[in-house]
Amino acid sequence: MHRYRSHTCGELRATDVGSDVRLSGWLHNRRDLGGILFIDLRDHYGLVQLVARPDTPGFEALDKLSKETVVRIDGKVISRGAENVNPELATGEIEVEVGEVEVLGAAQQLPFQINQDDGVGEERRLEYRFLDLRRERMHRNIMLRSAVVAAIRSKMVALGFNEMATPILTATSPEGARDFVVPSRLNPGKFYALPQAPQQFKQLFMVSGFDRYFQIAPCFRDEDARADRSPGEFYQLDVEMSFVEQEDVFQPIEKLMTELFTEFGGGREVTSPFPRIPFRESMLKYGNDKPDLRAQLELVDITDIFEDSDFKAFAGKHVRALPVPDTASQSRKFFDGLGEYAVEQGAKGLAWVRVAEDGTLSGPIAKFLTEANVAELTKRLGLEAGHAVFFGAGEFDEVSKIMGAVRVEAAKRAGHFEENVFRFCWIVDFPMYEKDEDTGKIDFSHNPFSMPQGGMKDLEEKDPLDILAWQYDIVCNGIELSSGAIRNHEPEIMLKAFEIAGYDRDTVEHEFAGMLRAFRFGAPPHGGIAPGVDRIVMLLADEPNIRETISFPLNQNAQDLMMGAPTELDESRLKELNIALRKPVASGKGEGEK
Template identity: 90%
Template sequence: MHRYRSHTCGELRASDVASDVRLSGWVHNRRDLGGILFIDLRDHYGITQLVARPGTAANEALSSVTKETVVRVDGKVVSRGADNVNPELATGEVEVEVSEVEVLGASAPLPFTINTDDGVNEERRLEYRFLDLRRERMHRNIMLRSAVIASIRSKMVALGFNEMATPILTATSPEGARDFVVPSRLNPGKFYALPQAPQQFKQLLMISGFDRYFQIAPCFRDEDARADRSPGEFYQLDVEMSFVEQEDVFQPIEKLMTELFTEFGNGREVTSPFPRIPFRESMLKYGNDKPDLRAKLELVDITDVFEGSEFKAFAGKHVRALAVPDTADQPRKFFDGLGDYAVSLGAKGLAWVRVGEDGSLTGPIAKFLTEDNVKVLTERLGLAAGHAVFFGAGEFDEVSKIMGPVRVEAAKRAGHFEENVFRFCWIVDFPMYEKDEETGKIDFSHNPFSMPQGGMKDLEEKDPLDILAWQYDIVCNGIELSSGAIRNHEPEVMLKAFEIAGYEAETVEREFAGMLRAFRLGAPPHGGIAPGVDRIVMLLADEPNIRETIAFPLNGNAQDLMMGAPTVLEESRLRELNIALRKPVETKAADAKPVAEAVHPDAAR
């Protein structure tokens, strides 16, 4: 028999009754029922119940071991009997009557319990992450991640893509976040940068003549944590394709996502096909560019209805309305609750009315609406008895910030929100430029390296604020999985695009010398995207925080509490690297933004 096990703890079945077996694993739980010990033994594969009879050596040995001690046991498989079957365990029809015990790894008292989710704080969990990963939920999440990545690789190869590796030690580059830098011992005073993404390398692969590239790429960005963003390190499915237009990128990625979320979604419905929503339409209807389409409500721009109105709360402001059907039976606290929610987002309040059986409007602002207002609102919003209407007024961005989340919250509270589905969409037609409201300066809206729709002709002839870019986002359930773009591979078009944003040609030539040199030596049209692996797994696992899907994440302050990183280097090591330390000093922001602050083409915004 094998030194440690003949079977795993998830393997034994009724057909194994009367077999002599050897198991190894962790003591998950222990119960003493009248001197008979019952032990739940856990390993990677599952749990098997052990039984140790009174007066036996096995009972004596197991009565003293602590939870999470690693043991090897020998014994005989016996049937639990029909009345004692545990249907929640794959091994629930049997148990092992233990005859011999060997302690392989004793456990000291635990900092928190493993077999229950006892609400221990996250900092403690991250400090003892190796224990936290023994919990069933965390173990399941990490195995889901492994399976998802394996499936992505298989599907990408089937779609005709080739996996290629790109450098980890590289040069600092013009990305959207701060680089992590690495000192060079052999080149004193110089530094490598860890890649924020393989962006330039994957474009260079296309210029090198490779056609369809992908990589499960580690990316490093020195940025603050969020619920859907891990600080420091993350992984993305990096993709680039040659001789493609926007729809050519959409087709394989949409197929991949549909198959992936169907495979691992536990029966949850997946959008097919993915709707294409222009950026400006998304901002108007949903209040943001990452709409949660599970909410079956839309915002409507009604600014024109109140132009010249005597109702001061709406006059001269951008106004959007949200019509919510089936609210006739909703109590006043439904309306007050949404108002409180809007206030928590920064609003001063939330105006509303409700529609009666006769079509008349009642509510706090009903008396301020004229007959013409009511008529137009009824027609435009499709109002009927039982509808409620919520209003947001102010600057465009202010209204979007408030009414976007209110739309989703109202749908949830009023029963117009789909559960257990994955609602995907593409956000397209992003504006190439925007105007700084304070300075009036034209600057890139998001991605300066996208090909402008209309190319050089539009750059020369159109108002910059009317120019759209060939860039796109993929969104699922209100989570942005990735940005992508058809790249601007024409040097003269790139120089013109930066000129409009106030950058001199000499500056662009200096900052992007390598890429421009490559573009001038035969560059194909190309484009790509980079969906975040961590966010994909977060959605599939139905976890609210991305750290729950990463084996060893940093905390919100970009610290590894388990390994003690970051650390202080000894003086001898600093001298070897030719580094002298100084205390941080306050610095004033530069008056002019350097070109190196341009955002990464596939960076999540």
């Protein structure tokens, strides 16, 4: 018999009754029922119940060992009997009567429970992540991630893509976030950057004649944590294709996403095909460029209705309306609750009216609306008896943010929200540039390597803020899964695009020397995309926090509490790297504050 096991803990069935077996695993739980011990033994593959009687050789050891101790047991498989079968357990028809016990790895007192959720905080869980990963939910999430990545690789190869690797030590690049930098010992005073994305390298693959590239690529960005973004590092499915237009990129990626979410989505419906929504339309209808299409409500721009109004709350402001049908049965609590929610999002309040059976409007602002206002609102919004309308007024961006959140919340509270579905869409026609509100500077709004839709002509003739780019995002259930673009592969167009964003020719030639040099030796039209693996798994696992799907994530302060990173370097190491530290000036803020 094998030194440690003849079977795994999830393998035994009724057909094994009478067999002598050897199992190894962790003591998951223990119950003493009338002097007989019932023990759950766990390994990677599942759980099996052991039974130890007082006359069993291993009884005394099992009675004293702490939970999570690793043991080997020899025993005999016996039937539980029909009345004791556990249908929720794959091994629920049998149990193993313990004979011999060997301790393979003793466990100290646990900092938190493994076999139940005891409400321990995330910091503690990350400090003992190796224990946290033993929990059933976490183990399931990590195995889901493994299966999803394996499926991605298989499906991408089937779609005609080739997996290739790109460098980790590279040069800094303006991807929109801060770089992590690495000092070069052999080149004093110079630094590598960890790639925010393999952007330039995957484009260079296309210039080199490799037609369809993909990679499960590690990316490194020094940015703050969010529920859907892990600080430090993340993984993306990096994709690039030659001789393509926008729809050519959409086709294989849409097929991949549909298959992935159908295969691993637990039976939830998946959008097919994905609707294409222009960026500006998304901002107007949904309040953002990451619309949650499970919410079956849309915002309507009604600014023009109140341009010359005497109603000061709306006059001269951007006004957005949210019509909500079937609210006749809703109490005042529904309206007040949404108003409180809007205030939590930054609003001063939430104006509303409701439509009575006779078509008249009631509510806090009904008396301020003229007959012409009511007529136009009824026509524009398709108002009928039982409708309610919520209003937001102010600056465009502020109203969009607040009313976009109210749209989803109202849909949930009013019964216009789809559960257990994956609602995908493509957001297209992004603006090439945006203006910094503080400095007035024109900058790239998305990916600086994107091709403007009108090429050089638009760059030379249009207001920069009116130029659209061949850029696109995939969004699912309000989560941005991916950004992509058709690339700017023509050097002069690229130089002009960067010039508009304030980069002089010499700077661009220096910062992107390798790419520009390559483009001058014959570059094919090409484009790509990079769906986030972490976010895909987060959605499939139905987890609200992306760190729940990553084996060893950093905490919100970009610290590895388990390994103690980042760490300080001693003087000898700093000297070897030609680094002199300058301590930050004390600001009076506490540790971890910025």
